[in-house]
Amino acid sequence: MTASNVLDVIVIGAGQAALTTAYFLRRTSMSYLLLDEQSGPGGAWLHAWESLRLFSPAAWSSIAGWPMPAPAEPGNPTRDDVIDYLRHYEDRYRFPVQRPVHVDAISRLGDLWRVRAGNRQWLARAVISATGTWGKPFVPDWQGRADFRGQQVHSAHYHDPAPFAGKRVMVVGGGNSGAQILAEVSQVSETRWIAQEPPAFLPDDVDGRVLFERATERWKAQQEGRSIDEPVGGFGDIVMVPPVREARERGVLVAERPFVRFTETGVEWADGRREDLDAVIWCTGFRPALDHLGELGIIEADGKVQVEETRVVKQPNLWLVGYGDWTGMASATLIGVTRTARSTVDQVAQALGATPQQRP
Ligand code: FAD
Numbered sequence: 001m002t003a004s005n006v007l008d009v010i011v012i013g014a015g016q017a018a019l020t021t022a023y024f025l026r027r028t029s030m031s032y033l034l035l036d037e038q039s040g041p042g043g044a045w046l047h048a049w050e051s052l053r054l055f056s057p058a059a060w061s062s063i064a065g066w067p068m069p070a071p072a073e074p075g076n077p078t079r080d081d082v083i084d085y086l087r088h089y090e091d092r093y094r095f096p097v098q099r100p101v102h103v104d105a106i107s108r109l110g111d112l113w114r115v116r117a118g119n120r121q122w123l124a125r126a127v128i129s130a131t132g133t134w135g136k137p138f139v140p141d142w143q144g145r146a147d148f149r150g151q152q153v154h155s156a157h158y159h160d161p162a163p164f165a166g167k168r169v170m171v172v173g174g175g176n177s178g179a180q181i182l183a184e185v186s187q188v189s190e191t192r193w194i195a196q197e198p199p200a201f202l203p204d205d206v207d208g209r210v211l212f213e214r215a216t217e218r219w220k221a222q223q224e225g226r227s228i229d230e231p232v233g234g235f236g237d238i239v240m241v242p243p244v245r246e247a248r249e250r251g252v253l254v255a256e257r258p259f260v261r262f263t264e265t266g267v268e269w270a271d272g273r274r275e276d277l278d279a280v281i282w283c284t285g286f287r288p289a290l291d292h293l294g295e296l297g298i299i300e301a302d303g304k305v306q307v308e309e310t311r312v313v314k315q316p317n318l319w320l321v322g323y324g325d326w327t328g329m330a331s332a333t334l335i336g337v338t339r340t341a342r343s344t345v346d347q348v349a350q351a352l353g354a355t356p357q358q359r360p
Contacts, residue, residue: 013035024345028354109123173195174238212335
């Protein structure tokens with residue numbers, strides 16, 4: 001193993017959270033490097049399903065510095081628009097990104113961090129982890145799940161409805177992924193939609209912007225020590241994008257409460273009724289992808305890490321960016337991550353005694 005020169009900062013990941021962080025690092029005197037396991041730019045968006053459209057217009061889906069260009073087609077940006085945007089963003093600022101590099105672990109070496117990937121290693125004074133959640137799809141531990149002989153796929157690995165044509169499919173999960181996947185799968189197959197709680201639908205004339213406005217209002221109130229009348233709902237509320245509205249018109253957007261258990265061929269309901277199924281699509285969310293921090297003993301039972309803002313409490317000079325509200329309000333969204341990335345870089349500069357960001 002050879003150690004290269006010591007860097008000030010290593011950022012793990014090169015998705016939107018890492019790139020936004022790099023945007024602010026670039027404006028300081030600190031040396032930095034991004035390590036990302038993907039083969040090209042785009043982070044988790046590379047794996048999103050083909051028809052995915054953002055729930056907000058381009059102007060509300062931009063990261064720091066350079067706004068997302070308006071998409072060629074009318075409507076909100078597609079998955080490919082986001083990938084293009086992140087690719088151009090990375091080129092525009094010439095960020096130092098190495099790919100594909102899967103970071104296995106980080107550990108302390110005196111005052112430094114040692115970042116290991118296979119037989120390679122890097123040394124840095126600070127580490128910012130921005131590895132997102134895509135690598136950790138979450139599936140609830142449902143009774144009998146292992147016995148079910150049909151197909152099971154998580155939304156993390158769902159691409160398009162074609163493989164489900166003519167089948168009996170159950171979509172589990174009452175959020176935006178569940179609603180959007182149900183909307184397209186139900187066009188080619190017989191579907192059931194399962195949600196723990198009745199899904200919360202936003203009004204038709206409201207898009208994802210309202211979710212950001214709510215998050216911003218909550219954040220401002222928190223900063224000012226005010227309490228606010230908490231708006232009903234949160235980021236999980238379903239945005240009525242055109243395919244979801246169309247599914248409602250076809251009468252398929254009806255969520256049922258969960259079944260009791262899986263059988264070998266399907267599910268069993270509370271009244272003892274059994275139903276055969278060919279496939280289950282799990283739209284049940286993600287957990288933070290933090291395996292590379294496993295050796296540090298800082299991951300709590302819920303899969304999160306104790307942080308103050310974004311700084312890890314139990315280890316020196318380690319920050320987490322972009323994982324969700326627990327690492328910064330709305331930080332797991334394009335428009336929301338800027339505030340968190342900026343303040344994280346300010347903290348890192350201060351901790352390392354580096355020249356802080358030059359404000360424009
Ligand atoms: P990622 O994009 O996952 O980037 C992390 C990078 O780190 C990846 O390239 C990953 O491969 C890499 N990595 C992970 N582990 C390692 C490791 N050990 N070593 C090296 N590299 C590693 N947000 C919006 O703003 N608007 C929307 O409309 C919207 N719609 C969404 C729809 C869906 C279905 C989903 C799932 C999310 C949506 N989001 C939306 C949320 C959000 O923008 C994404 O989840 C976003 O991709 C998170 O960015 P990130 O940079 O934190 O993580």
